[in-house]
Amino acid sequence: MASPPEQLSKTCQRTGYALSAALARISSVRLKPKDNPLALLRLLWKARRPSCVSDMPAVRNSFWLRPGYTAMTFFGFIVTASQEEADTMNVRLTRLKRHEMIHLRQAHNTGDSWVRFYLLYIWYYLRALPQNRRMKNAAYLLNPFEMEAYRHMDEPGYEQGEACEWRRWAAMKPSERRRLFSVER
Numbered sequence: 001m002a003s004p005p006e007q008l009s010k011t012c013q014r015t016g017y018a019l020s021a022a023l024a025r026i027s028s029v030r031l032k033p034k035d036n037p038l039a040l041l042r043l044l045w046k047a048r049r050p051s052c053v054s055d056m057p058a059v060r061n062s063f064w065l066r067p068g069y070t071a072m073t074f075f076g077f078i079v080t081a082s083q084e085e086a087d088t089m090n091v092r093l094t095r096l097k098r099h100e101m102i103h104l105r106q107a108h109n110t111g112d113s114w115v116r117f118y119l120l121y122i123w124y125y126l127r128a129l130p131q132n133r134r135m136k137n138a139a140y141l142l143n144p145f146e147m148e149a150y151r152h153m154d155e156p157g158y159e160q161g162e163a164c165e166w167r168r169w170a171a172m173k174p175s176e177r178r179r180l181f182s183v184e185r
């Protein structure tokens with residue numbers, strides 16, 4: 001059995017380890033430098049009409065991604081939270097990349113305009129916002145564009161088709177979409 005001074009020193013050592021581990025965690029999570037938010041302006045400058053984009057290059061910029069979100073479509077580019085994710089998407093069509101490519105196809109059939117696509121996206125988001133009281137993240141998950149992308153992201157080739165199923169969801173009330181969503185889960 002260790003003597004009291006030895007025990008005290010061991011306890012101090014353990015506390016020290018625990019503290020340094022906690023500090024390392026905090027610094028890697030909280031103090032990690034964010035990417036430059038203005039870097040996306042350069043992408044905006046290079047943006048082309050949806051019909052002129054055949055493949056969306058992925059670039060990392062964690063600033064605009066909310067925690068828990070790994071990628072988003074940004075005017076013909078895919079913005080990812082990590083460089084690793086961007087590198088993977090740039091060499092192969094992952095299910096997440098297919099999800100984003102479906103958004104590209106959807107932008108084709110909103111008049112081949114990114115602006116119209118995002119305005120509609122925001123409109124559907126706002127319309128479904130009251131559903132957040134009954135379902136977690138409803139405004140996002142019940143967005144017709146997201147409903148279609150989530151339903152078909154595991155379906156090879158879907159990203160090359162028309163991708164206009166969102167119109168069917170858009171014709172329904174957000175509350176109807178929510179009921180359907182919960183039945184399917």
Ligand SMILES: [Zn+2]
Binds near residue numbers: 100103146
């Ligand atoms: Zn999406």
